[in-house]
Amino acid sequence: MKSAIPETGVPITPPTIGNGGDRQEASLHGEILLRLRDYVVEGNIPEGARVPERQLCEMLGISRTPLREALKVLAAEGLIELLPNRGARVRQLSQRDLEELFDVMAGLESLAGRLACEAITDEEIAAIERLHYEMYGHYLHRDMHGYFQTNQQIHESIVAAARNETLKTTYANFAGRIRRVRYSANFARKRQRWAEAMREHEAILDALRRRAASELSDILFQHLRNKRSAAIDHLAEAQGADLETTPQGD
Amino acid sequence: MKSAIPETGVPITPPTIGNGGDRQEASLHGEILLRLRDYVVEGNIPEGARVPERQLCEMLGISRTPLREALKVLAAEGLIELLPNRGARVRQLSQRDLEELFDVMAGLESLAGRLACEAITDEEIAAIERLHYEMYGHYLHRDMHGYFQTNQQIHESIVAAARNETLKTTYANFAGRIRRVRYSANFARKRQRWAEAMREHEAILDALRRRAASELSDILFQHLRNKRSAAIDHLAEAQGADLETTPQGD
DNA sequence: TGAAGCTATTTTGCATTCATTTTTTGTCTT
DNA sequence: AAGACAAAAAATGAATGCAAAATAGCTTCA
Structure with missing residues (x-):
């Protein structure tokens, strides 16, 4: 049993x-x-x-x-x-655990953006721009899965541009911990949140082009913070529903 | 052997x-x-x-x-x-490893400062102020060991004020990795760097009092970045000296 | 009938043992 | 005498075995 x-x-x-x-x-x-x-x-x-x-x-x-x-x-x-x-x-993971994890992820991406401004090439920025437009296409076609994947690629590109293997490893570690949640959180995203996220991504690109390190740092942190809210809300609902089907371990 | x-x-x-x-x-x-x-x-x-x-x-x-x-x-x-x-x-740890580790530490402290602004109490700020004055005393007395310890206490207080156990654990983990280096780096600090660090700490306290999250985030990152430079420089010298005494493993 | 207590089984924690791989040492050849 | 090859010794990686703890099952008693 x-x-x-x-x-x-x-x-x-x-x-x-x-x-x-x-x-x-x-x-x-x-x-x-x-x-x-x-x-x-x-x-x-x-x-x-x-x-x-x-x-x-x-x-x-x-x-x-x-x-x-x-x-x-x-x-x-x-x-x-x-x-x-x-x-x-x-x-x-308790709700509090998730909040903490999202905040740390936000801090790591914020750091990645800051460092990326120091070393990113124009080609890398162009690549991220392409991903951005691709993501916009997914947004228009309501393709949530594609949107999610491209979104993740953008964030991974920024982390890669930070030129810091330690950061990359740590980021991947935390990403693994909240992977399931993150996934369902993205799927749960309301269309209105999508629009917001697209605007935020545009701001990210803008700051990146200008290599505005601390500005980008702020934007990325806020962007992840907003994701956090969406995810937590969604999870709260899901867990509420789960309580009836899944009995507690002890 | x-x-x-x-x-x-x-x-x-x-x-x-x-x-x-x-x-x-x-x-x-x-x-x-x-x-x-x-x-x-x-x-x-x-x-x-x-x-x-x-x-x-x-x-x-x-x-x-x-x-x-x-x-x-x-x-x-x-x-x-x-x-x-x-x-x-x-x-x-290669020099590059150290640079990466210091940058991640900087990012974590930067994040800690940002989060601390959301939750820190006046009492906690007062406690950090007391530590700051204590550290100033060590500075005046050229007490490097006391200075180092108090300095560490201040940074740990900020991390604690972030109210994020995950962050605290991660921070402790990275701190452990670079502990030896950090220590000798602080000991190696020139008096001029001390003065700079004191000014930076004052700016940190100021931003903390005003709960200026993104400003504090910037200051903390820069503060750690400066520490990084000092540490790396010192280590480069030390390793250069080591090369004559300590033969490579293989 | 239900709950508490006791025994049996399962599961974990650690020590020991076995099989490879690496490192050392010794010998042989050139 | 120096280098190369080979055998021995040691160290690592993994499996097995054994004792202690926990869980499950059964019995007994109220």
């Missing part, structure tokens, strides 16, 4: 996120880490569900030692919780 | 940094993690030195399993490197 994990074969997820993009692990432990991280980030394990080690071992076809090492790392990353003598649980 | 670790008993370091302040681990693995982290952060193992697991096990009086779990976590935190089949090394 506590399977928590579906019977599917283990899906190796696309090379999207992760710890920062290094997907060339050789050791078994490293491979397991990548697979487990994706498995959790993709949402294959219900939040707060207990996950017996034995089951994960069978699923992944390995012994408990490397699995436990991977679990420790995932716990350090904040994706799961490790209760002493009581196993691992997918970390349940 | 590869001891790398002195014969001393394992020192339990003071409860300063760590992962965020949670120092009530019950499990052996958790205890080991805290002790090892401090041990590394305190600089008891030479940079880049190879650290045989067996030796650490004897030193800590445990078997390899929990030790290896702790090593994996420390590697995820960026304190050590794990080379496949070739053991753990204390991560050697």
Whole structure:
């Protein structure tokens, strides 16, 4: 009665996120880490569900030692919780946790914008402009999925332009933690919020062209803050609905 | 010839940094993690030195399993490197690494200041003012150690005022990574830089009193940027001197 | 009938053991 | 004598085994 994990074969997820993009692990432990991280980030394990080690071992076809090492790392990353003598649980993010995570993401993007102004090339700005127009197309066609993806590409481009691998890795880490939420938050976006976001993106581009570091920093922070509000609101509704179907763990 | 670790008993370091302040681990693995982290952060193992697991096990009086779990976590935190089949090394920070780390720290403090403006109380500001005057005293008395400590307290107070545990933990993590450098960088500070730093701190307090979020954000970033320059310069000298005494690992 | 207590099973935490890989050491050849 | 090859020693990576803790199941008693 506590399977928590579906019977599917283990899906190796696309090379999207992760710890920062290094997907060339050789050791078994490293491979397991990548697979487990994706498995959790993709949402294959219900939040707060207990996950017996034995089951994960069978699923992944390995012994408990490397699995436990991977679990420790995932716990350090904040994706799961490790209760002493009581196993691992997918970390349940409270509303407050989400607010905090969004704010830190906002701070990181704000920093990325500031640093990007110091080093970004005209070509990179042009590329972001192209993405912006592409996104505008998705907006006009009501293509939420495309909009979401392009939006994410824009933000990743800014982070890349910051020329700071440490920042990039940290950003990817936090992005992984709130990935599910972020996704549904974007889908939940009202059309009116879309329009706002488009205007904000235009302001971002404008500041970027002028290399106005602190101005861009402000705009990006506010932009993410607005996203935060949308996401939190949406999540509050969703969790309210969930309360009837999903009983609490304990 | 590869001891790398002195014969001393394992020192339990003071409860300063760590992962965020949670120092009530019950499990052996958790205890080991805290002790090892401090041990590394305190600089008891030479940079880049190879650290045989067996030796650490004897030193800590445990078997390899929990030790290896702790090593994996420390590697995820960026304190050590794990080379496949070739053991753990204390991560050697290049000059570029340091620049990146300082910039991320600057971004985090900048964010902390921004958030602090939303929630900080008059009492907290008063407390920071007291610290500021205390620091001024250390400055006048040329007490570098006291100055360093009080300075750190001020920055930690700002982070605390941000009311964001996630940010606090992340900040502590990065602080741990560059602790040694930061320390020596402060010691290396020229008196002229001291005067600048004092002025910057006054500007910080001013912006904080007015709850001028984006202004404070800018000032804090610049303040840390200046620290970065001082630290990097100092490190460049120190590393240059080291090159004659410390032969490279390989 | 229901709840409390006790036992059995499962699960976790850590130690130990086994298999590879790396590093060292010794020997041989040129 | 120097370099190269090979065997031994050591270290790492992973699996297995064992003790303690937790959960589940059963019995007993009110």
